[in-house]
Amino acid sequence: MAVSSITRKLFIQSRRFAAISSSGPSPSLTTHTLGPFQVFDRETKRIQRNKAASKNGGESSRTVDYVRDEVADRMMERLEDIKRKFSTIVDLGSGSGHFSKLLDPETTKKSIMIDSSSKALHRDADSEFDVEVERIVADEENLLQIIQPNSQEAIVSCLSLHWVNDLPGVLIQIKEALRPDGLFLGAMLGGETLFELRTALQLAEVDREGGISPHVSPMTDTRDVSNLLGRAGFTLLTVDIDEVKVAYPSMWELMDDLRDMGESNAVVGRRHTIHRDTLAAASAIYKELHGNEDGTIPATFQVIFMIGWKPAPNQPKPLERGSGQTNLKEVL
Secondary structure, three states, rough: OOOOOOOOOOEEOOOOOOOOOOOOOOOOOOOOOOOOOOEEEEHHHHHHHHHHHHHHHHHHHHHHHHHHHHHHHHHHHHHHHOOOOOOEEEEEEOOOOHHHHHHHOOOOOEEEEEEOOOHHHHHOOOOOOOEEEEEEEEOHHHHHHOOOOOOEEEEEEEEHHHHHHOEEEEEEHHHHHHHEEEEEEEEOOOOOOHHHHHHHHHHHHHHHHHHOOOOOOOOOOOHHHHHHHHHHOEEEEEEEEEEEEEEOHHHHHEEEEEEOOOOOEEEOOOOOOOOOOHHHHHHHHHHHHHHOOOOOOOEEEEEEEEEEEEEOOOOOOOOOOOOOOOHHHHHO
């Protein structure tokens, strides 16, 4: 995959784990037991993404599409493995349509793109899509205020769920919006994302300021995703993990690209500025601890891919645990 900026080198390191399957949904959560803990400032995130998508007429944003485009390609591979045609797919947190641009009119007729950032949603409004497109500006955390329950054949989400405050609640809403035997296909950033940047900033702050502040957003641990899907009521679960690594000249280019992606820190209570000498120290630490032999520094984006189905009476059911007739050792 080509990257727009010649100073960035993107390569994929696939570390796909075995599928995790469920014979049925776990006891469902409810969105009314406890209110979601506010980790992210959703309004700040909307402003950041609007600003990023409109900078230089959208050109700065397009230059840094490489991560989302790569993940959208990986999601499409998984959709193509599902031999089913859809009249409509809801693209939740769609941005400018990284996934919807890849839809094949032979298998999908229409995409409903939903995003809280109007600038990101309409950034490429003049581009041609192979399928019919409808755009809706709305908060992804309030899906059932936009989509009727039991109405959709498929809902996808490409790299937006790591910014929602109530992930269990959003997954429940997605399941409720689907028809029986409806598909949810998602990709979100996992907890190992940007671990190099996180450790460099923390070590620099301890050294220069005597303490640490959150500069990289907390993200869902991969072990929690299948549990959350099951508790939300999905069945026939599949969860796997890939890593997308990008090589940058230095930490400064990485931080510039994150800002132009609209991925700047939006944690409630975050520091708005970092001392210049702390950043300089972090850059040196980053290169010392993680630097590549060619002088560049790597940035890891851990991507969790997930597939879940809304229960239906006619769905195939996995066999009961222990009912297998073939010894796995013999197969291997």
